[in-house]
Amino acid sequence: NTLSVTVVTSIKLTGNDGVRISLIGLTGTQTSSAPTITEVGTSIFGNGPQWNQNTGVFEISINAGKEILPGVPKKFSFPVVNPATKQDPPQLAYQCQANPGSGGILFLDDMISDSEHAPNMAGVVSGGP
Numbered sequence: 001n002t003l004s005v006t007v008v009t010s011i012k013l014t015g016n017d018g019v020r021i022s023l024i025g026l027t028g029t030q031t032s033s034a035p036t037i038t039e040v041g042t043s044i045f046g047n048g049p050q051w052n053q054n055t056g057v058f059e060i061s062i063n064a065g066k067e068i069l070p071g072v073p074k075k076f077s078f079p080v081v082n083p084a085t086k087q088d089p090p091q092l093a094y095q096c097q098a099n100p101g102s103g104g105i106l107f108l109d110d111m112i113s114d115s116e117h118a119p120n121m122a123g124v125v126s127g128g129p
Helices: none
Strands: 002-009 020-024 045-052 057-062 074-079 093-098 104-110 121-127
Touching: none
Parallel strands: none
Antiparallel strands: 002 074, 002 121, 020 057, 020 093, 045 057, 093 104
16 A cells, blocks of 8 residues: 655744654554655655554654745655554554654644644545555
């Protein structure tokens, strides 16, 4: 499956601030190593994603000198391998953090659908066959 993600913020996020965006709860996949992301438009994410198969956490960072502007959607996608056996869909959440390790969490919430929105950061995840 390919997971497609759209990030829209109400604040500017910059790589110079050490911003990392995490998708949490991608448990049960057979994806053992960090998948390659495909970005739509200008490439802003660097150093490849971080992936923890056991906890189901996928994390990307914004390159130094790059940014996501308020109200401007940034889209990317990445592949995951389905579980070996059927499972209920996991509860997904997302987190946006500045200067990881300093506790600078900007936003943490459950994933939302296209018809909903969050005050600081909206995330939409969709999957395909």
